[in-house]
Amino acid sequence: MLRLLAELIPGLLGGYLLGRFKPGWVKPLATPLVRYGVPISLMGLLLKGGLNSSLLSTAATAAAAIFGMLLVLRRWRRESDQWLSPTLQLGSCVGNTAYFGIPVALALLPPEALSISIGYDFGATLLSWGLGPIWLAGSSQEAHPHRWRVLIHHLSSSPASRGLLGALLVMATPWQTTITSALWMPSRVVIVLALIVVGMRLAGLSEERSEATHNTAAPIAPSQALNAALGCKLLLFPALVLGLTLVLPISAFARQALVLQAAAPTAISVLLMAETEQADSSAAAQLIWRSTLLAIVTVPIWAVLLKTLGERLGT
Template sequence: MQILDALGPLFLLILLGALLGRLELPGGDFWPRLERLIYYLLFPAMLVGTLAEAEIARVPVARLALALLGGMLLFAILLWWWRPRLTPEAPTFTSLFQGSLRFNTYVGVAGAAALHGGLGATTAAVAVALMVPTVNLLCVLCFIGVGTLGPGSLGRSLRALVSNPLILACLGGIALNLSGLGLPGWSAPTLELLGRTALPLGLVAVGVALRPQALLRRDRAVWATHGIKLLLMPALVLGLTWALGLDSVSRDVALLFAALPTATSAYILARQLGGDAELMAALITGQTLLAMLSLPLWLSLVAR
């Protein structure tokens, strides 16, 4: 019941966003502009504010990295090995790859904070710092490997990778923390105020980005990717957390991030870099809705 109480409001915000998107409220280009504001300002502000003053020593960074990145890298390798069985089409494979490895950062950080308060938010910020650069690099390499990048796309992809605001925010927050500077003067309360708005608005934006009509696509590739992302990945990461002896907070955050639905930003990447955007929309929508059932079940399993 405690897990449902923590995650329930997050799911309601996503469903609210889906309703607003369906009703086309407020209309125009409001939501794309708001999503850019969240991505480039509000969420980075929250990450910098969290990491700059976090007690990172309380987080077992090395073992958390082994659990999260170990699971991600293993499935990246397995997906390449399974590629002939999954699909012969390069654009379809890139969407399967993204759908299996990417994760919705907004849901992850919000869920960790709801479950474990400040330490959960700190651990989630460390997870973001570890996973965001890794998953972005793997996905760019996937597009390169299958040859869907058009002329000039490789350069744009690499520039987007090194200028990713979430990566830069994590690096900046960690640098401020390690340097001992922290957040002087009014910067701490300013970033805290900005960060408070990031998660609720981000969750509503997740709902707005859902495409219910994409659920009509029910081929084997869709269900294979759902199974990898929502069942196999969390099972592997949970096993790694037990093997590595992670504490309950780190274990819960690792499991949460492993079981998250894929990121809505994957649709934009698929459209820009030659992936199957229609399939990506189906994966995002299906996984987000299914995760409302699977996430509480996974977390309830370890809470016993």
């Protein structure tokens, strides 16, 4: 956890300071990060974990769990007061697996769990970047006469799809090992840049709060909705995945890997999508910030509970 904090805090702090002085740099940095950075990062993870049936089944499990949670949240949403916006719904189940969950798995689980964690990240990334832009658009997309074409378009053009295609092309060459090693450093750069974008957005959010304190007509932050989203992301969704893993015939370390990925804080990609889709980016930034701080406490608790459960089940 100390290593994780050492990687997390400098990027957030540097981005915060940069955002205070250069607030207009957020979107110019976020756009190429989404277009090029995410595919490169995912390519590196897929090549490292290896594309096999186990990874694909784990990806399908992750995608099914996230989509099921989204449907539950949409049904739960109260249309009269718009309690949980599409942004908060997405942030309640799409976790920061690549930059938080996988490092946690490496620190707390055996090496065999890496492929499970990467499979979860791939499934979650593919679903979130494919469905996320449509989901953030809200009910207007539901009435779209060609919504299935829109969905297919987003899936085919998503960073996750490009990352998968790139990984498949690399695996077809005799230089797979060399390219996999070469992609690791760019993947690390993507992590730093993503954290900087979050820090820059948080700087803008702090300025908005400062202006709101001097403007009585400014909208009040929906604290109840944020608290509900936090509870869903850090407690309810991991519990849902835990219940799912108890039904599936999987090993104890696979169960631990899946639940720890589900318990990761809200993904940075939710903020990036909110920025590019003109959605509620302020709520996304608040949810990322709060869930990341709280996950430093809740994720180790989940790890202890999973270890105790594994001992009692004898698996």
